[in-house]
Amino acid sequence: MKNSEMSGSSPFKMRLVHLDLKGAPPKVSYLSEVFPLFHALGANGLLLEYEDMFPYEGHLRLLRAKHAYSPPEIKEILHLATLNELEVIPLVQTFGHMEFVLKHKALAHLREVALFPNTLNPHEAESLALVGAMISQVMELHPGARWLHIGCDEVYYLGEGEASRQWLQQEHNTKARLCLSHIKAVACHVLARHPTTRPLVWDDMLRAIPEDQLSASGVPQLVEPVLWDYGADLDIHGKALLMEKYRKCGFLRLWAASAFKGATGASQALTPTEHHLRNNMQWLRVAASGPSDMLQGIVLTGWQRYDHFSVLCELLPVGIPSLAVCLQSLLHGGFAEDVKAKVENFLGISNLEITDFISEGAGTFPGSDIxxxxxxxxxxxxxxxxxxxxxxxxxxxxxxxxxxxxxxxxxxxxxxxxxxxxxxxxxxxxxxxxxxxxxxxxxxxxxxxxxxxxxxxxxxxxxxxxxxxxxxxxxxxxxxxxxx
The missing domain is CATH 1.20.58 (Methane Monooxygenase Hydroxylase; Chain G, domain 1)
Structure with a gap:
């Protein structure tokens, strides 16, 4: 792949840094320091996964974390993003990973399986009303957002609740159909109220669904799937086939998602940069092998917890050298010596070590002391x-x-x-x-x-x-x- 100074050579027009706020959310003052760095490194967007850090109001107020951002702070974050030419895409979970919502006693009756707070019961009218209320509060603070990510990954135990079991006994009803109907309901809800906003979804629940079912569901006209894989040795050919399948089903645009931290162990404290570099390089090869006009961009995920109840993995400042290596490699088509020198320059690190953990006492970037x-x-x-x-x-x-x-x-x-x-x-x-x-x-x-x-x-x-x-x-x- 040729090295080029121009970001125009990157197959990913949009390069989003994912901020997972469901653990160790940074203060706004720190975001004001790192956004210019994100921009300098080649990012042009942010995927903000607020979870319980969003200042929900009214009957949703109970979802707020103790230190949730205030509405003025959210406005400040968006202002800082605009200053640094980072387009913001908010993410609201609407199906799986609903622990921060369904852990509350007042909302526990909306669980798919009574014991587990992770998945929303798609049969309850109140479930859609709840998700709709969350979306409208988030969109109110993100007017004009071109995309809204509605989550929908890892919908564990779907089909195992009482209502689902009965529904699945009827002819032609399958878990795939149940999943697609909820995604469709949420996407229609978004589009009816925000016609210029495109819903994004994580793609894992769609991967195994047969082509004809996906095509017939109407979902491909409504959402843009984000194909995620954080492996250092992800299957390039398999991903190209999956993209082709999605294209045949009628999806017009696809996104990729790699990781720069938070994907190598739930209790990982130090980021293995080399793993993430290899993962992002594999995605470059996927982009080169698939229909290029379909790919909107790539999300570099930086998970902070595997779910609402798990421990913290690598803190954001700890993952920044990995983020820098990954963004610059996506921009220049690889991690050659000249790219390494650029990264060292951006981070103020004299000798960047990617196979080992960073040499101690290194760096002048915001949070390098941490x-x-x-x-x-x-x-x-x-x-x-x-x-x-x-x-x-x-x-x-x-x-x-x-x-x-x-x-x-x-x-x-x-x-x-x-x-x-x-x-x-x-x-x-x-x-x-x-x-x-x-x-x-x-x-x-x-x-x-x-x-x-x-x-x-x-x-x-x-x-x-x-x-x-x-x-x-x-x-x-x-x-x-x-x-x-």
């Missing part, structure tokens, strides 16, 4: 505590779990173990204080607390536990100075 500290913690905190607790000869030989439970220790050993443990705790406490301050500049308090509790506290607690046991074991024994 990247450096998270990398340091991720690579060394646990291993340094393990080294002391599980491999230090004094600890393993004279203060084993057996000794610790019985508070037994040879007094001379306290002098071997305690200074080491105290110095390790002091070193890490300094790093963690610095990290905590850096995180508070970018994130709201609950996200900071969650990240530290998951990634830092377990190791520090083990260290503090050792010191506590040492103190108790070393306190004067009742036997001292007494006759045996």
């Amino acid at each position: 990247l450096a500290l998270v990398t340091h913690v991720g690579l060394h905190l646990r291993s340094s505590v393990d080294a002391l607790l599980e491999r230090d000869r004094y600890v393993t030989g004279w203060f084993s779990p057996y000794h610790r439970r019985r508070r037994l220790i040879h007094p001379v050993m306290v002098q071997h173990i305690q200074p080491q443990a105290l110095s390790l705790l002091a070193r890490w406490s300094t790093v963690v204080q610095e990290l905590e301050a850096a995180l508070h500049r970018v994130f709201y308090p609950d996200a900071v607390e969650e990240w530290l509790e998951e990634n830092v506290q377990p190791s520090l607690r083990r260290l503090q536990g050792l010191l506590q046991d040492l103190r108790e074991a070393a306190s004067p024994s009742p036997y001292v100075g007494q006759d045996p």
Whole structure:
């Protein structure tokens, strides 16, 4: 693929950065710092997945997270996006991944399966009314949006609810039909009220549906599918065939979705850049092999949680070098030396390492301090505590779990173990204080607390536990100075 200075050479006219706000949503002040970087790197759009960060009003107010953006903040985000030539596409889940809605007692009766809050029951009139209300509030704050993403991915347990079981017993009714009818209802709802807005949907629920059923459903005239695959070795030929199938069914436009972070493990803390670079390169090859006029663009997804209830994966600042590598490679058709030099220049990193985690203390981009500290913690905190607790000869030989439970220790050993443990705790406490301050500049308090509790506290607690046991074991024994 030829390297070119011009972004015109990219097969993806639109290059959207996905901001997943269902975990560690950045403060608006941080977005104001990174939007210019996104633009400089070659992005020209944003896919904003608000989830519970949207300021829902009225009967939907209960959906708001504690630190949800206010309407003026949403306006400010959109203003910042416009300043940086980033077109905004809002995303509202309307079928699967509805945990943030259906977890609430007042709305639990709209679950497809009573036990699980992820999927909406498509048979209830109230379900469509609920989704419609969410859409109209979001669209009200995004007037003139050319696209609205209505989600519809991973609609787990569809067809397993009571109403669905009965419906599926009737002739010709299938899960595919049930899925398509709900997508169609939501898309029609959007188009009736916002005729110039095109609904986008994730494509995973459509992939296996036979061509004739898709064609007959009327859905291809209403939505634009976003074909997503985050694998480093995605099947190029298979994707080209899928695009061809969608074209035959009557879909006029398609989108691709790669990932720059949040796709390699639910609890991943550091971003494996090379995986994401390979994924985006595979998408370039898919674009080259398919009908080029159909592809509207590519969404670089940056998941922050796998779902509403899972832990945080890589924080946005941690994924920025990967985003830079992916965007620039999509723009220039590969990651040659000159592209690497451009990325290093944009990020203020002297030597970008894509196979390993970034060299520590690197970068001058917004949030690079977080990247450096998270990398340091991720690579060394646990291993340094393990080294002391599980491999230090004094600890393993004279203060084993057996000794610790019985508070037994040879007094001379306290002098071997305690200074080491105290110095390790002091070193890490300094790093963690610095990290905590850096995180508070970018994130709201609950996200900071969650990240530290998951990634830092377990190791520090083990260290503090050792010191506590040492103190108790070393306190004067009742036997001292007494006759045996």
